[in-house]
Each structure stands twice: as C-alpha cells, then as structure tokens.
Amino acid sequence: MTDSLLAKSIDKILEKTEKEILVNLENSFSDAKQTLDDSIPKLEQEFDKIISDGKKEADKIEKQIIGSSDLEVRNKQLLTLEIAIDKVFTKALEQIANTNRSADYSNLMKTLLDESTKILSTTKVIVSTNSKDKDLVQSLLSKYPGAELSSQTINCLGGVVVKSKDGAMKFDNTLDARIQRLKPLIRKEIATKFGVGN
Amino acid sequence: MTAKGGVQYSKIAEIKGPLVVVDDVENAAFDELVEIETKEGERRLGKVLEVGNGKAIVQVFEGTTGLSISGTSAKFVGKLMEMPVSKEVLGRVFDGLGRPKDGLPDPIADKFIDINGEPMNPEQREYPKDFIQTGVSVIDGMITLVRGQKLPIFSGSGMSHNILAAQIARQANVVGTKDDFAVVFAAIGVQYSEAEYFRRSLEESGALKRSVLFLNTADDPAIERIITPRVALTVAEYLAFDLGMHVLVILTDMTNYAEALREISAAREEVPGRKGYPGYLYTDLSTIYERAGKLNGRKGSVTQVPILSMPSDDITHPIPDLTGYITEGQVVLGRDLFRQGVYPPINILMSLSRLMKDGIGAGSTREDHSEISNQVYDAYSRAQEVRALAGIVGKAGLTDIDLKYMDVGDVFEKEFLTQATDENRTIEETLTILWKIVSKLPKNEITKIKDKYVDQYYQEN
Numbered sequence: 098m099t100d101s102l103l104a105k106s107i108d109k110i111l112e113k114t115e116k117e118i119l120v121n122l123e124n125s126f127s128d129a130k131q132t133l134d135d136s137i138p139k140l141e142q143e144f145d146k147i148i149s150d151g152k153k154e155a156d157k158i159e160k161q162i163i164g165s166s167d168l169e170v171r172n173k174q175l176l177t178l179e180i181a182i183d184k185v186f187t188k189a190l191e192q193i194a195n196t197n198r199s200a201d202y203s204n205l206m207k208t209l210l211d212e213s214t215k216i217l218s219t220t221k222v223i224v225s226t227n228s229k230d231k232d233l234v235q236s237l238l239s240k241y242p243g244a245e246l247s248s249q250t251i252n253c254l255g256g257v258v259v260k261s262k263d264g265a266m267k268f269d270n271t272l273d274a275r276i277q278r279l280k281p282l283i284r285k286e287i288a289t290k291f292g293v294g295n
Numbered sequence: 296m297t298a299k300g301g302v303q304y305s306k307i308a309e310i311k312g313p314l315v316v317v318d319d320v321e322n323a324a325f326d327e328l329v330e331i332e333t334k335e336g337e338r339r340l341g342k343v344l345e346v347g348n349g350k351a352i353v354q355v356f357e358g359t360t361g362l363s364i365s366g367t368s369a370k371f372v373g374k375l376m377e378m379p380v381s382k383e384v385l386g387r388v389f390d391g392l393g394r395p396k397d398g399l400p401d402p403i404a405d406k407f408i409d410i411n412g413e414p415m416n417p418e419q420r421e422y423p424k425d426f427i428q429t430g431v432s433v434i435d436g437m438i439t440l441v442r443g444q445k446l447p448i449f450s451g452s453g454m455s456h457n458i459l460a461a462q463i464a465r466q467a468n469v470v471g472t473k474d475d476f477a478v479v480f481a482a483i484g485v486q487y488s489e490a491e492y493f494r495r496s497l498e499e500s501g502a503l504k505r506s507v508l509f510l511n512t513a514d515d516p517a518i519e520r521i522i523t524p525r526v527a528l529t530v531a532e533y534l535a536f537d538l539g540m541h542v543l544v545i546l547t548d549m550t551n552y553a554e555a556l557r558e559i560s561a562a563r564e565e566v567p568g569r570k571g572y573p574g575y576l577y578t579d580l581s582t583i584y585e586r587a588g589k590l591n592g593r594k595g596s597v598t599q600v601p602i603l604s605m606p607s608d609d610i611t612h613p614i615p616d617l618t619g620y621i622t623e624g625q626v627v628l629g630r631d632l633f634r635q636g637v638y639p640p641i642n643i644l645m646s647l648s649r650l651m652k653d654g655i656g657a658g659s660t661r662e663d664h665s666e667i668s669n670q671v672y673d674a675y676s677r678a679q680e681v682r683a684l685a686g687i688v689g690k691a692g693l694t695d696i697d698l699k700y701m702d703v704g705d706v707f708e709k710e711f712l713t714q715a716t717d718e719n720r721t722i723e724e725t726l727t728i729l730w731k732i733v734s735k736l737p738k739n740e741i742t743k744i745k746d747k748y749v750d751q752y753y754q755e756n
Contacts, residue, residue: 160500161499161501162501164500164501164503164505165498165499165503171386172397176400178403179399217302218321265304265306265319266304266319267305267368281401281407285403288403
C-alpha cells in the first residue's frame, strides 16, 4: 500500500516535472525562435551595410587606381610631347641661325630698328647686334640720326638690342627675344601638328 | 600675344618694402606686367600699381630682397599678367603665380587669360539652385552648398579647416547629372606640410585627376599671395565657362591674402583702415568673391569656398566681417567643438547657407530636407539652452523633455556632426541620421515637419 502510494506520488512528481520541462523547453524554443526572428532584420541590415561599405570602399579604390594611372599616362604623354617640341624648336633655331642675309633679311632688320627707335622715342641710340649682322646694321644706321653701332657684339640669332645713349632705356629686339615671347604660341602650333590640342 | 616686347628701364628711384619705384617711365599702363632683372640676371615678376609724373610704382611678386637701386632694371612687358589655360591644367600642380610645380612643362595653352578676370554681367547671372554634395553631413544636411554659390568657412588658428578643405576637395560632386566636375584648390600662405598634405590627399584619393592645385607656401614671398586666388579663379572660369564644367574653388587661407594686401598698403603709405587693413579691403575682396556664379546660357558654374582663419577667433575682425557682407552665408568652426575633439567642428547655430533653400527639396535632394533640417536646428538650439540650464540646476532638475533634448544634442554631435576624414556620406545617409536625431523626440515635439513626412521617416524607438 505504502509502496503503491509512493510510486503514485513519484509518478505525479515525474509527470509534473516532465510537464514543467516540456513547457520550459517550449518557452525556450519560442524565445530562441523569437530572438532568431528579431535578429534576422538586424543581420540583414548588417549584411546590407557590410555590402554597401564594401562597395563604397571598392569604388574608392577603383577611383584611386584609375585616377592615378590616367594621370601618370597623361603626364608621360606631356613629357614626350615636350621632348618632341624641343627637338622641333632646336631644329628651327638652327635653320634661322643659318639663314642667308638676303634683301628680305635686310628689310627685317630695318623694321626691327624702326620699331625699336619708335618705342624708345629717339634715334639717339646705341645699337648692338651679332658679328654676322654688324655690317648690315652699320649700313642701315645712316637713316637714324644720332644712332651709333656698339663696338661690342652680342650673341644672338639676329636682330638688334637698342639702348638710349644715357643707358636708362633698353629695348631688346633680337630674334631670340621675339621667339621667346612667342614661344607659348609656337609650342601650341607644334603640338597641334602632333595632333595634340586644338 | 605679340612678338613685340617692352622697354627695359634701369633708373630705379627707390625700393620700399615690396615696391620698386622706376623713374623716367613713358607709356606704362596700370596693372601692366613688369620683369625685374637683378644685377646677377635673376628675373622676378611684378605689376604696375601706379603711373604718373614719369614714375611707375611696381609691386614685385617675389619680393625685393636682394635688389639694389644700382644694377636693377625693370622691363615693362606691354601686357597684363596672363594665365595660360587649357584642359591640360587638370591634374597639375602650380605655384602661387601659376608656374608648374610638378616637374612637368608649361601647359600647352588654349588661351591666355588676364588673371584679373572680367566682372560678370549681373543681368547675365543665373540664380544658383543646384545641389553640390560634399559628402560632409553637416554641410550637405544643414548648410547646403549650391552650384555658383560663395560660401566661406570661418575658422580659427590651429583648427581643422585645412583637413575639412581637403575632404571637401576629395569628395565634392554634383549629383544627378553627368556634367564634368572639377576642383580648383588655391593654398595661400600655408605651411609646406599643409601644402604637401593637400597634394598627397588629392593624389592618393584619385581626385587630383579632376583638380588643379595652386600652392603658395608660407616661405614664398607674401606678395605672391595677391596673385594666387586670381590665377586660380582664372583657371576656374575657363574650365566653367569655356569647357562647361562645374568647378568648386577652395581658397585657403584668405587671411594670408588680406595680410599681403595690408603689407602693400603700408608700403604705399596709404591711410590705414580698421586694424591697419586698407580702406579698400572690401572692394578688393569683392573682386575675388564675385568671381563665382552661373551665367545664362552657359553650362558650367564656379562655386567658391574661401577659408579664412579669424584672428583671435574674432568674427567681428575686418576680414570675416567684410567677407560676410559679400558672400552668401558662412560656415563657422567652433573652438569648443574642436576642443572636444569633434570633427568637423562646425557650429551650426552660427552657420548659414543663404542659398540652401533653393538647392534642396524634391528633385535636388529629398522633399523633407528643408523641414528636417529646420527641426534639427531648432532641437539643437534647444539642446544648447538645456545644457546651459543643466550647468546651473544640475541634470536632476531637468524635466523629461529637457533630458530628451539633451540626448538630441549628444546624438547630433556624436553621430551626425562627427565624421571620419575619409567618410563620404551620401545625402540619403545624411538625411537618415537627421531623422534618427529627430526621432529621439516625441512626435508632439516635432512641429516643423509635415505629418506625412513624420509618418514616412520617423523612426520608432
């Protein structure tokens, strides 16, 4: 009798405990499910953020790589072009230096002298030129009252340097100076011939 | 451009500060370019400031150190100072006078443009109304920059304005259009390390390709600084109005420019104005700032972000004061925020973009932009009042709603204002953070936003 009562009580306790455990398991399961369900949108958000951050970073790196390589290529092209322009320039200057002192050249020298005396507003000047053009300039100076040829020659392709007699004003009308002033335009012309620029 | 050169004069009457007075000069013109040649054959550039009575006053850009009255000559070139421009200037680094500083040859010029520019015909000006995304939340969200606007940054000595300037230069872009965008960056009297930082920063981010840099460092002659913003703006105008690009011009630091102007004015013995700056400082600054805008019938635009450091953080100092009269708003950096380690330390309550309203909203940014921005201004302002109150009565004496506003202030500074120097936020991301801030408040406190936007964007906690 006592044994059967005891067995019954034990069964009851076991049954109750089983129920409690099952309920707890069920609750834990639903809690876990709930937590999982809740974390899905968060995880999705996190996933999207990682993807978008990664995409941003990839875009940034792509821009960096493309930007710097484009620039490098362009800069190399500029340097190559400049070397070519320099070569053309040197060749052209050589040709100018070896030009025949013809009648055209004499007219050019006269124009340069006219221009220089006009700008200095006086013909009382000292004119310097290179050794090649010394005689030519001397012959032209008779048309400019008060003008003198300097005893010292200058190193230039052609043309003249004109100074007022008091030394206060100087006008450089050598071919070298004129070419130098026009160099930016000439560079552009040469570059255009190479198919660069307009 | 002509082959004809100018006359070289060797009668130097006086050398005074950055000025050289040349005697017996005929036919010199105001602003004419002058080549100063030293006894040793060194050449420096200058321009004519004054002519008359057979004298010409020449301002030497590279300074007069080492010049002597005997042996120095001045050649009046017969033209104004010009900047050679072409599309090739993009990706190049120049010095403060527009000479290459990157070891590459002079750009093959498409045009030679007078650096003083031509004033924009007011009748031809088009009202600026297109958004520029800087990627900096506080600027895009609260002090929006618009194409063609001039929006200065008022900073203080030692603050992070140069880092901000570089970030804007790297990240700025036009949204919703395929038009080309370029940045012209003029560093005026900056330290060598800062100049290097700007160059490296643009180079490493790949943004140098679409940028032109003019670097006048602190050890360059101060007088060169008068020219730097002008050559930069000349290039910007060419890129904008000849090539149809949208150009953002960043000029840092305009205080150094104004100081160079003061130096020349003092040397000319002009009557000084406030703090020794010349009386024409306003007019002079306007010749720079007014070179921003859009023109009717032209595709491009020039937007200016001049940066100036206010001496002693004094916003009433003549430089920020006069700048503020000309420009269309200001971005003010706050010393308190800077000390707290906030970057960018922009004090939004002192900042304003006058053209913002026309550059935001549906079609440009988002329909709720204006209202959310106003609401955040309002809430942050209230947060500051609450912080002041808490300083007196303590946090315990505050109401629940006051505490919420305090929270808004904290979130604003920590999540919205604070941004990494390499963090490029889209306008969408910026607006999302603004809504996150506003959502810290109960709905009944949101009075500046239409209900439909609250329903759509309010984030329930």
